[in-house]
Amino acid sequence: MSPGSESARSRPRGTALRKVLHELYHGHTKRAVRFRSFMLAFDAAIISFFLVSPFLERSANFVLIDYSIGAALAADLAARAWAYSSLRRWIARPIVWVDFLVLASLLAPLGFANLGFLRVLRGLSLVRSDVFWLTVRNGRWADTQVQDIVVASTNLVVFIFVMTGFVHGTLAASTPTLHSYLNSLYFTISSLTTTGYGDITLVGTWGRILSIVIMLSGVSLFVRLGQVVLRPPKVTHECPGCGLRRHDQDAVHCKACGQLLTIPHDND
Numbered sequence: 001m002s003p004g005s006e007s008a009r010s011r012p013r014g015t016a017l018r019k020v021l022h023e024l025y026h027g028h029t030k031r032a033v034r035f036r037s038f039m040l041a042f043d044a045a046i047i048s049f050f051l052v053s054p055f056l057e058r059s060a061n062f063v064l065i066d067y068s069i070g071a072a073l074a075a076d077l078a079a080r081a082w083a084y085s086s087l088r089r090w091i092a093r094p095i096v097w098v099d100f101l102v103l104a105s106l107l108a109p110l111g112f113a114n115l116g117f118l119r120v121l122r123g124l125s126l127v128r129s130d131v132f133w134l135t136v137r138n139g140r141w142a143d144t145q146v147q148d149i150v151v152a153s154t155n156l157v158v159f160i161f162v163m164t165g166f167v168h169g170t171l172a173a174s175t176p177t178l179h180s181y182l183n184s185l186y187f188t189i190s191s192l193t194t195t196g197y198g199d200i201t202l203v204g205t206w207g208r209i210l211s212i213v214i215m216l217s218g219v220s221l222f223v224r225l226g227q228v229v230l231r232p233p234k235v236t237h238e239c240p241g242c243g244l245r246r247h248d249q250d251a252v253h254c255k256a257c258g259q260l261l262t263i264p265h266d267n268d
Contacts, residue, residue: 017082018082018083021079021080021082021083022083022084022085024036024083025079025080025083025131026083026130026131026134033135033138036131036134036135037135039076039131040126040132040135040136042072043122043126046069046072046073046122047120047122047123047126049065049069050119050120050122050123051120051161053116053119054165054168054181055181055182066106067106067107069106070103070106070107071107073099073102073103073106074103074107077096077099077100077103095124095125095128095129098118098121098122098124098125099122099125101118101121102118102119102121102122102125105118105119106119116165116169117161117162117164117165117166117168117169118162118165120158120161120162120165121158121162123154123157123158124154124155124158126154127150127151127154128151133147142236143236143245143246144233144234144236145228145231145233145234148228149225149228149229152221152224152225152228152229153225155221155224155225156218156221156222156225159192159217159218159221160185160188160189160192160218161185163188163192163214163217164181164184164185164187164188165184166210167184167187167188167202167210167214168181168184171202171206171207171210172184174203174204175200175202175203175207177199177200177201178200183200186200187200187202188214191211191214191215191218192214192215192217192218192219192221192222193218193222194215194218194219232248232249233249234246234247234248234249235247235248235249235263237261237263237264239254239256239257239259239261240259241254241257241258241259242254242256242257242259244256244257247261247263249263251263
């Protein structure tokens with residue numbers, strides 16, 4: 001058999017595999033929904049592990065779990081890359097680089113020991129992925145107020161744990177009051193809520209700058225969450241004129257271009 005015929009046979013197999021992966025990650029079939037539901041459950045489990053891992057003892061079993069999760073995430077990333085229509089566009093997405101950082105902290109825990117707090121960013125990449133909203137309730141929450149609330153809440157939670165890990169990893173050794181991860185978490189929350197009890201403070205110029213960043217960013221995230229929760233709910237209806245997709249429930253004209261809208265609604 002000639003080398004040309006061998007490569008020609010392998011190409012259809014690779015194309016078929018890509019079609020299967022694309023259908024699983026982006027399709028609407030029952031098989032695709034079951035697969036993505038399983039992956040979401042897996043993601044939820046590992047994110048829960050990342051949140052509680054700072055409180056766990058670093059034993060041999062802990063390292064084994066780390067490597068196992070890393071191998072699973074590596075396989076998932078490889079499958080997502082193969083399923084995407086363009087590898088160049090996929091790898092250019094910022095959320096993909098977040099997953100790469102998480103993967104690096106898992107597969108090289110010693111070399112990336114001080115970057116372990118970045119694992120919590122996996123939660124951010126999850127709720128910002130199209131796959132997540134395509135799967136949850138068959139996509140009925142996509143582009144709705146529910147999605148906005150979940151994303152805003154996740155932004156706040158991820159910020160809290162990322163800053164807690166950063167504070168604990170960089171300043172715990174020089175700050176006696178930060179002798180435990182719980183104390184670092186307590187300091188982060190009291191700072192971003194601007195409560196400032198004063199029992200734990202960061203000393204030095206760098207410590208004050210970090211405290212300012214936590215307070216300003218925390219207030220911004222709280223305000224954003226409040227805006228999303230309290231604002232009137234929107235409906236998804238694409239404007240035929242300008243393409244705007246989010247409108248007030250009782251909108252008659254598009255607020256961007258003035259185009260007449262015919263939004264379906266129930267008569268009271």
